[in-house]
Amino acid sequence: MNARPEAAYAPAPAPLTEPTFGTATTGKVGMWIFLVTDAMTFGGLLLAYGILRAGNKEWPAPTTVLGIPFTAFMTFVLIVSSLTMVLGLDAAKKGDRREAVKWLVATAGGGVFFLCGQVYEYRHLIHEGFTLPSGNFPATFYVITSFHGGHVFTGVCYLLITAFGVSRGRHLENGANFVEITGLFWHFVDLIWILVFTLVYLIP
């Protein structure tokens, strides 16, 4: 009882493909996908910012309210911390634990400095009456920058946990894959900041 017409038969022997996705580890693929979702959240917030700003003729030029030189310096520190991250990963790849821990902690230090700067900036702005309910410019400003700040905070914790692990001799296997994944997150946080800085602070 072979009910199937011959014409419909398409056996197409399965091509045997390599199951691994290049050489990226599971953790790395997972982190990349997470970063995409995270970028979409920032995308949603930035879209809201864009629409509100475009629809409002009285939107003040950000440069008149926000302290650009100060934030530019914070941005610089964050970029430098990306550099120290690269150095930390490099040391970890070479198996140099002490050097790796040093750079990872330095990276976290950059993050802490940035957070302190943000707290200082907020206090200053709130003092000037630039508060969340006082309008949509402050509201979008606080939402986007504090959401980013939350990422910096997470990144600092993540870096310190990684550094602790490395100091205990962990996370070095597989080309220091774990450290590399931490680095992915940290570079992402920096990259987002450069976008935020450009869009929220600089565009006149």
Added chain:
Amino acid sequence: MGDATMSKPVPVRHLHVGPEFHAEQHIHPEPTSFLSRYVFSKDHKVIAKQFLWYGLFFLVMGGVMAMMIRWQIAFPGTAFPVLGQLLWPQSGGVMPPQSYAAFFTMHGTLMIFFAITPILIGAFGNLLIPLMIGARDMAFPTLNLMSFWTNVLAGLCMIVSFFVPMGPAAGGWQSYPTLSTLVGSPGHGQTLWILGIFLTGSASIMGAVNYITTVVRLRAPGMGYFQMPLSVWGIWLTAILNALFVPVLAAGVLLLFLDRVFGSHFFLAGASITKGGGDPVLYQHLFWIFGHPEVYILILPAWGIVSDLLSFFSRKPAFGYKATALSMSVITLLSMVVYGHHMFVVGMSPLLSQGFMTLTMLISIPSAVFFLNWLGTMWRGSIRFATPMLFSLGVVFVFGLGGLTGLHLGAISSDIYLHDSYFVIGHFHLTMAASVLLGAFAAIYFWFPKMFGKMMNETLGKWHFWLTIIPITIVFCGMLVVGYAGMQRRLYNYEAYEFLKHLHPINVWITRAALLLGASQFLFVGNFLSSLISGKKAAENPWEVGTLEWTIPSPPPHHNYDEIPVVLHGPHEFNNPAVTGKDWLAQDEPIGDEPVALGAVGN
């Protein structure tokens, strides 16, 4: 004759398996304590069952609410039997208007986020991905555990919201401002709704990261993307949409939360012109950027499952397997750029509307492709009308109806008339409620043996099918009709409008059918529970199909596969003339003495 090509000798295939692949999939010992085994389990099969129970619970809750809404429409001013007296003693058991708004809001919310999503994505996503691709578990078992329990927190927010003063959210499942801001809903219910959505969204994102990674990295050797069962395709595409668009919803409800709790006014127009007013339509954009993909998030797993089941029970390879997989992918892509069709009446630029309309209409091309493939799969097959097949056919039927009515809503000119009418309610229930629900039933009947090691009762299953498909068609097609006649959605008492009064008889019939539909679900509940306790023991492969999960015991051992299978064929190898004695072929089963060699195996 085609036979000549088929019996050609098959070349020895060398499998290259990276060492890392094997390194990753250790066999973990089964946990022994009750908590780690059944409550905080990291085993995808246990988490799948947790999601199933969780989703069924909310399905009952959302279903009862639907009955109450329909009761109010058909029999206004009369008490809802039994429950009415409990819920609204002060009005003698009659649902008050505020509760009506709360109930359709929470019915929609619970059904979408807490019933359908957990059942199809949570339960079957978790169950099927590792089993069908030949993996021992998900890529990130701990994340999986967190995803479930975050979802439970979200569900609790929703349940608690029924007990706060002024009741749960009542601004519609989309929660548009200004209905959902403090102006429209001052109580805590709406705030809890936001928290619940935010949490369930986070859970969905965790799930999505896990699902995508698992499919990308843990496919068994030989399991290329085009050897994956279509169920896995559907769930995988859903995960991609979840990963991309749930974050946008999260951003939207976050801003709504700030408006409600911290006094910003992102979405409050006018109230604060001097300070730079907000924009309620902005919320609609953020919502629908997510919302349109969401309907595909719900339907894609069901499409995939139905595509597989149609082939399994027609005993034929899926017609146009690749075309089906690709058209589902094209729909996934297109679904990202059509959301504007929900907003034709907000006063967008007509040029933009035209663009959204054109893109929307484009979706009918890939949809037609896989729909015809479904028919092609069944064409001249030797169909076995088992319960899962009946429900799959039900999906084909109601989705056909729903898809066709979608064209009326995608075209601007007819949508302006139909927008916010019961026609919309009929349309989306056919496409994403009825189809997905029937798809979920098909999946439950089909994989119940694998999940619980017991068979479900076929006779009851068939009664359940007929007593579901007939009333469900009457209910939702009836809604199309009253909508076309001009009846708006979300009306507490449509008979207050002179021009709608004559719709009374048909509304009564819709409600009667809905009540029958509700009642016949007891057949399912009874069947489910009694089969669980005393069902016939399930064999390894009771449906005689070839996908990997049917090559291992029912239920599978903790680590699924003693040895990771090596995949040699696609998922639908039925009636292959080279196979004798049976009409199916397991994906990892060599034909005759077809030689297979493994190269560079790491263990």
